[in-house]
Amino acid sequence: MFETIVALATPPLKSALAIIRLSGDDCFEIVNKVFDHDLSNISKREIFHGHIVNENKVIDEVMLLAYVSPHSFTGENSIEIITHGSMLIVNEIIKLLLSKGARMASNGEFSSRAYLNNKLDLVQAEAINDLINATTIEGRDLSMLALKGDTSALFRPIKDKIGEILSNIEVNIDYPEYEDIEEVSREKINEYCVNIVNELNELVKNAERSKLYNEGLNIAIVGKPNVGKSSLLNAFLNEEKAIVTDIAGTTRDVVEGEINLSGVPVRLFDTAGFRQSSDKIEAIGIKKINDVLSKADLVIYVADENGIDVSLYSEIKDKKHIIVYNKSDKISKKDPNALYISALNKDISPLTNKIKEVMGISINKISPSFNNSRQLGLLEKMVECLKVAIKDNNDNQPIDLVSVSIMSAYNAALDLLGESNKNDLSDEIFSRFCVGK
Numbered sequence: 343m344f345e346t347i348v349a350l351a352t353p354p355l356k357s358a359l360a361i362i363r364l365s366g367d368d369c370f371e372i373v374n375k376v377f378d379h380d381l382s383n384i385s386k387r388e389i390f391h392g393h394i395v396n397e398n399k400v401i402d403e404v405m406l407l408a409y410v411s412p413h414s415f416t417g418e419n420s421i422e423i424i425t426h427g428s429m430l431i432v433n434e435i436i437k438l439l440l441s442k443g444a445r446m447a448s449n450g451e452f453s454s455r456a457y458l459n460n461k462l463d464l465v466q467a468e469a470i471n472d473l474i475n476a477t478t479i480e481g482r483d484l485s486m487l488a489l490k491g492d493t494s495a496l497f498r499p500i501k502d503k504i505g506e507i508l509s510n511i512e513v514n515i516d517y518p519e520y521e522d523i524e525e526v527s528r529e530k531i532n533e534y535c536v537n538i539v540n541e542l543n544e545l546v547k548n549a550e551r552s553k554l555y556n557e558g559l560n561i562a563i564v565g566k567p568n569v570g571k572s573s574l575l576n577a578f579l580n581e582e583k584a585i586v587t588d589i590a591g592t593t594r595d596v597v598e599g600e601i602n603l604s605g606v607p608v609r610l611f612d613t614a615g616f617r618q619s620s621d622k623i624e625a626i627g628i629k630k631i632n633d634v635l636s637k638a639d640l641v642i643y644v645a646d647e648n649g650i651d652v653s654l655y656s657e658i659k660d661k662k663h664i665i666v667y668n669k670s671d672k673i674s675k676k677d678p679n680a681l682y683i684s685a686l687n688k689d690i691s692p693l694t695n696k697i698k699e700v701m702g703i704s705i706n707k708i709s710p711s712f713n714n715s716r717q718l719g720l721l722e723k724m725v726e727c728l729k730v731a732i733k734d735n736n737d738n739q740p741i742d743l744v745s746v747s748i749m750s751a752y753n754a755a756l757d758l759l760g761e762s763n764k765n766d767l768s769d770e771i772f773s774r775f776c777v778g779k
């Protein structure tokens with residue numbers, strides 16, 4: 343039994359139309375009290391044209407879509423009221439519905455209901471959020487495949503295989519006296535687990551790449567003052583976002599911009615030049631560099647005709663990084679192994695290509711793939727557990743010990759699709775959604 347929840351599904355702004363969404367067992371009874379059509383005898387889905395009325399006063403003329411359980415997104419009785427897009431109207435209608443017994447939905451609660459009612463698995467539910475937040479076509483296409491269930495479908499046979507080997511082992515342990523049960527030999531366990539690990543490794547490899555389309559990359563631009571970091575940011579963005587002058591210390595704050603690199607959303611962070619400074623404002627800017635560096639997936643160290651500053655370089659050399667020489671127009675003697683660009687002349691393609699190479703960004707046909715850190719983490723956990731199982735099995739460890747590791751892999755598989763501990767796990771994930779989703 344689920345309470346009826348209500349929320350605005352469109353942005354809280356003045357617009358042509360707004361959609362108020364309700365879902366829950368008492369949905370029709372509640373709306374019946376304020377709508378001038380009877381919703382009691384709907385068979386599946388129906389559209390109505392009518393009025394939302396409060397004690398004979400018409401609040402708005404609306405279109406109303408009624409969905410009878412299970413023929414709705416959430417799987418419950420649901421209603422969408424399309425009103426005029428005035429916040430005064432929307433707020434009055436929501437207040438009225440609350441007074442008739444609905445309650446305000448929390449973040450992601452509609453999607454959470456769909457998941458709890460088995461309309462979606464967890465991978466599909468996550469895809470709704472990813473779809474809405476996608477900033478590139480590739481990211482959107484990937485989320486759409488996950489939402490359709492193609493990504494989960496790719497994985498279910500693997501999950502079933504882990505379950506199968508596990509139950510075979512369990513039956514052998516629990517009922518050794520039954521002679522008609524096929525004995526699972528050490529060889530068979532090994533063969534099974536090795537095959538599954540290979541299949542999982544393929545999914546991991548694809549997920550690492552797909553995660554880039556979904557979560558994007560953070561790239562920090564660092565180097566001495568005046569080497570052309572801000573000019574480089576501007577060249578990437580193709581706009582004069584950061585202030586560029588020949589005065590060292592021009593950039594004080596971190597300047598951010600986003601670009602689309604072959605479908606990967608890349609966030610660029612231009613920083614204040616690294617240098618000891620007595621200027622209070624610049625000193626704060628320099629401190630901010632450390633925050634940027636800590637979340638950077640890649641660091642671009644920019645040098646100019648004066649070469650690399652060894653002490654500054656040593657600060658980032660242990661991170662994944664690219665060294666690039668800017669102001670190539672001023673450099674006559676070039677090292678054939680080094681990377682040269684001219685930010686001023688917007689000639690930066692050697693760097694763009696190098697970023698793609700280092701981060702493994704290539705133009706790929708988008709196919710179903712896991713695409714976020716949670717999913718990737720669980721795939722990797724499965725591989726780890728199965729590798730332990732393979733080793734224990736080959737070392738002739740007791741079979742129940744082998745089965746414990748396979749069981750851990752199976753639990754991770756259930757977690758991936760959200761089939762275990764439905765409530766605990768989903769609370770965390772759905773809280774990242776916005777209200778009305």
Ligand SMILES: Nc1nc2c(ncn2[C@@H]2O[C@H](COP(=O)(O)OP(=O)(O)O)[C@@H](O)[C@H]2O)c(=O)[nH]1
Pocket residue numbers: 566567568569570571572573574585586587588589590591592593615668669670671672683684685686687
């Ligand atoms: N000749 C030349 N000058 C450049 C180039 N890129 C930037 N500059 C100049 O270098 C100076 C410092 O640039 P800026 O982007 O502010 O450097 P930042 O302090 O590292 O951010 C400015 O006068 C830019 O016009 C380049 O490719 N060639």
Ligand SMILES: [Mg+2]
Pocket residue numbers: 571572573584585592593613614615
């Ligand atoms: Mg600058």
